[in-house]
Amino acid sequence: MIDGKKLVWIDRNETWIEPFMSCLHDRTLLQDPKGASCIMKRYKWFLLYEGFLHKKVFSHPLLRCTTLEEGKKILAKIHEDESRLHIGGQSLTAKTLGVSYYWPTLQLDVVEMVR
Numbered sequence: 001m002i003d004g005k006k007l008v009w010i011d012r013n014e015t016w017i018e019p020f021m022s023c024l025h026d027r028t029l030l031q032d033p034k035g036a037s038c039i040m041k042r043y044k045w046f047l048l049y050e051g052f053l054h055k056k057v058f059s060h061p062l063l064r065c066t067t068l069e070e071g072k073k074i075l076a077k078i079h080e081d082e083s084r085l086h087i088g089g090q091s092l093t094a095k096t097l098g099v100s101y102y103w104p105t106l107q108l109d110v111v112e113m114v115r
Helices: 019-026 033-045 066-085 091-098 108-115
Strands: 046-049 053-054 063-065
Touching: 019 033, 019 046, 019 053, 033 046, 066 091, 066 108, 091 108
Parallel strands: none
Antiparallel strands: 046 053, 053 063
């Protein structure tokens, strides 16, 4: 706190979310043609809602996109809550999607955690 005002730390390291938010918010793309092409192929599956990036899927409500680090924390919390049941990879992935979170390496992170 400084002068009674709460400070908030903002991490400005670019994440996988930033290019999608830029594309959806102000139609800007990456300078790298390969990266821009990848974003253009996938951006229609994403939308900005209440200031957050969400992924559209058929079988769930909107999934809130998180950074890879936040995703691993979420996964650890879910696994910790369910570890007494010896939950497997598919179940852990389904539980994570069930609480409406998404990040690109979700399945790889689940496999790593369950091992």
